Amino acid sequence: NAGVTQTPKFRVLKTGQSMTLLCAQDMNHEYMYWYRQDPGMGLRLIHYSVGEGTTAKGEVPDGYNVSRLKKQNFLLGLESAAPSQTSVYFCASSYSFRTDYGYTFGSGTRLTVV
Amino acid sequence: AQKITQTQPGMFVQEKEAVTLDCTYDTSDPSYGLFWYKQPSSGEMIFLIYQGSYDQQNATEGRYSLNFQKARKSANLVISASQLGDSAMYFCAMRDSRDDYKLSFGAGTTVTVRA
Numbered sequence: 001n002a003g004v005t006q007t008p009k010f011r012v013l014k015t016g017q018s019m020t021l022l023c024a025q026d027m028n029h030e031y032m033y034w035y036r037q038d039p040g041m042g043l044r045l046i047h048y049s050v051g052e053g054t055t056a057k058g059e060v061p062d063g064y065n066v067s068r069l070k071k072q073n074f075l076l077g078l079e080s081a082a083p084s085q086t087s088v089y090f091c092a093s094s095y096s097f098r099t100d101y102g103y104t105f106g107s108g109t110r111l112t113v114v
Numbered sequence: 115a116q117k118i119t120q121t122q123p124g125m126f127v128q129e130k131e132a133v134t135l136d137c138t139y140d141t142s143d144p145s146y147g148l149f150w151y152k153q154p155s156s157g158e159m160i161f162l163i164y165q166g167s168y169d170q171q172n173a174t175e176g177r178y179s180l181n182f183q184k185a186r187k188s189a190n191l192v193i194s195a196s197q198l199g200d201s202a203m204y205f206c207a208m209r210d211s212r213d214d215y216k217l218s219f220g221a222g223t224t225v226t227v228r229a
Contacts, residue, residue, distance in 0.1 A: 042205060042219040050214065058216070069119035090159065097215040099147035100166050
């Protein structure tokens with residue numbers, strides 16, 4: 001089925017380790033987003049991309065980097081993981097910037113940093 | 115500044131009853147969209163309903179309806195005839211022209227349906 005696929009679904013990291021979360025969409029969407037979800041705080045935007053080769057900072061970008069070398073893929077990197085980065089990470093995509101277009105979400109990645 | 119406010123962290127509702135989830139928003143943009151998403155315990159984000167700022171009528175989708183009060187900047191979700199499967203976290207979200215048209219979320223409301 002068409003949609004947004006996130007890998008991995010679960011991961012445990014030790015403090016200081018690095019990892020990359022992959023988001024892939026097959027809907028030809030221009031816009032892609034990475035959010036983190038923490039209890040009581042809803043979803044907060046980390047980074048986003050408005051097209052291939054573009055990235056921009058969101059609300060909580062510190063400690064993360066992203067790349068969008070191909071239109072269908074949006075990678076989120078943690079260079080040196082910290083316990084504060086324990087969270088559920090969601091990738092989302094959208095066809096348009098228009099306010100009547102919502103997002104399609106991936107199923108999430110649960111990351112624990114110990 | 116917080117754009118979306120959901121003041122109810124958690125709610126209990128009896129099966130077959132209706133429940134209203136509150137959402138207020140802040141924007142100076144005349145054009146915006148309001149969305150509600152459901153997140154069951156399995157974790158995925160499920161789109162429920164959309165309301166545009168220029169829509170004259172309240173949105174409805176099956177058992178979901180949106181009580182849109184533009185002057186009060188509120189967009190409350192009403193779930194009628196609650197079912198056990200409605201137990202989940204519910205997020206209100208808004209997209210306007212500020213911040214590159216990004217979707218901003220409230221903190222969410224957890225709904226527990228009792229048999």
